[in-house]
Amino acid sequence: MRAIRYHETGGPDVLQVDDVETPDPGHGEVRIETRAAGVNPVDTYFRTGEYPPGDLPKIPGSDVAGVVDAVGAGVEGYEVGDRVYATGLGNDRQGTYAEAVLAPTDRVAHLPEAVTFAEGAAMALVGVTAWQALVFHARLEPAEVCLVHSGSGGVGHVAVQLAAATGARVVTTASERYHDHLRDLGAHTVLDYRRDDLADAVREVGRPNVVLDTIMNEYFPFDAEVAAKRARIVGIGNTDSTAPIPMGYAKQKDLRFQLMTMFNTDDTGAVLSRLAQLMAAGSVVPEIARTYPLAEAAQAQRDVLDESFLGKLLLEP
Ligand SMILES: NC(=O)c1ccc[n+]([C@@H]2O[C@H](COP(=O)([O-])OP(=O)(O)OC[C@H]3O[C@@H](n4cnc5c(N)ncnc54)[C@H](OP(=O)(O)O)[C@@H]3O)[C@@H](O)[C@H]2O)c1
Incomplete structure (x- = not known):
């Protein structure tokens, strides 16, 4: 799969497109085929090293929305083909700027049909x-x-x-x-x-x-x-x-x-489920200011800090 990674901390130009092996989900994890990933200021803090990024090379990104395409052992409530979204990734584990993302199910929620993948990725973090x-x-x-x-x-x-x-x-x-x-x-x-x-x-x-x-x-x-x-x-x-x-x-x-x-939220999945209900009801709906192709992640990270916009920036593979 294609993934954006940095092999050393630094400015936006350390982000590069790598071909990496598609990871298999471990116990309690699902693999999500990415349809949209959110871009947040915090992604840049890990990239610069201001927040410890953990093991390098590292895939940035906290937010993902997409379709479950593999399910690890011990997973209940999720099946291949489910529309889902997740957040809280890219901190203690690899992130979401990739064509496939592993997420523990306590950071995942189902995405109702009425909510687009872009809205899910924009809402999550x-x-x-x-x-x-x-x-x-x-x-x-x-x-x-x-x-x-x-x-x-x-x-x-x-x-x-x-x-x-x-x-x-x-x-x-x-x-x-x-x-x-x-x-x-x-x-x-x-x-x-x-x-x-x-x-x-x-x-x-x-x-x-x-x-x-x-x-x-x-x-x-x-x-x-x-x-x-x-x-x-x-x-x-x-x-x-x-x-x-x-x-x-x-x-x-x-x-x-x-x-x-x-990142300290005890049950991120439960909060995401409530937010999904509010999105489906039209009560709380995120605005998408701009969408970038995955390969333009560096530009998206520049813009999230330097540009003025209302709402969210997204990446789409
Ligand atoms: N603790 C957490 O869990 C958590 C989670 C998410 C975000 N954050 C942090 O919260 C902050 C906001 O995140 P975000 O994702 O909402 O960022 P964002 O989308 O980049 O929004 C930044 C906002 O700040 C406004 N702004 C700029 N200068 C300002 C000023 N002097 N006074 C008031 N508003 C000003 C901007 O308006 P203009 O464009 O009009 O200037 C823009 O609306 C960031 O520092 C982020 O790291 C923390």
Whole structure:
């Protein structure tokens, strides 16, 4: 099979197309014939070595959607021919930028007929992240105010829809050109993150009970200032390694700061199943900004960090 691999860590150009043996599924694993693979910022962190990539050469990628074409020993609930999607790959094991992918079944879910492979691959990692942040950690409730930073991003645009689906009042930040689209996705208020009076504008809607923060080092002090008493602030991303927690506000308001990674999800397959139901019902549907051929993985990884887009970038073999 063809697989994108890097033999050493470095810039996007270390990604190359290799011919490798198609792997056989081990105990508890299925093999998925890839129809689409998601591209996420985290794929680049492993490639550069910022996150330890494990054994090299390494196939990048967390997300895959496709058709089961082989089933390992001990597997229940999956058969050859099933439409599935999976995530959480490419960290402790080989990833998904390949024509076939092995996945343990606790990171896999069935994909309903009404959901395309592209939608499955686009949803997987960002959907599990948004779910873990808003549902598992923050326990967002109807009628609460939920602030989602970076609403046009992969995580952000799914988090906006998920929060709206729970009945929360959603405030999100994004560049001006995405505002109409984000209102269509269910945001009550969309604010340009570059505004000088952003804090006032958020407070005008209502002090958030839940915040999903994509750039903790930049926004933790802001979150604490605007948040409601006993707000839950969930941090998923950062651009440097400081995450200043403002102790004054945190203490005054009983704030909870939760940092997380989706790779710690206990039952990824169960979360993917719930997200599949929401996609099939049309309640939470990922947007696909651009699709690249597998061989253009290096360009896709450049673009995921450098370009502005709403939704997700995908690879298709
Ligand atoms: N902890 C986890 O499990 C987890 C999971 C997924 C992602 N993450 C992390 O979360 C972050 C977002 O991931 P993603 O996949 O959503 O990335 P993405 O699709 O690349 O989106 C990035 C978003 O950030 C916006 N942005 C840029 N500068 C901003 C600023 N100063 N203030 C507010 N928004 C700004 C961009 O908007 P414009 O294009 O308009 O500038 C874009 O919407 C990344 O750091 C990623 O590594 C963590």
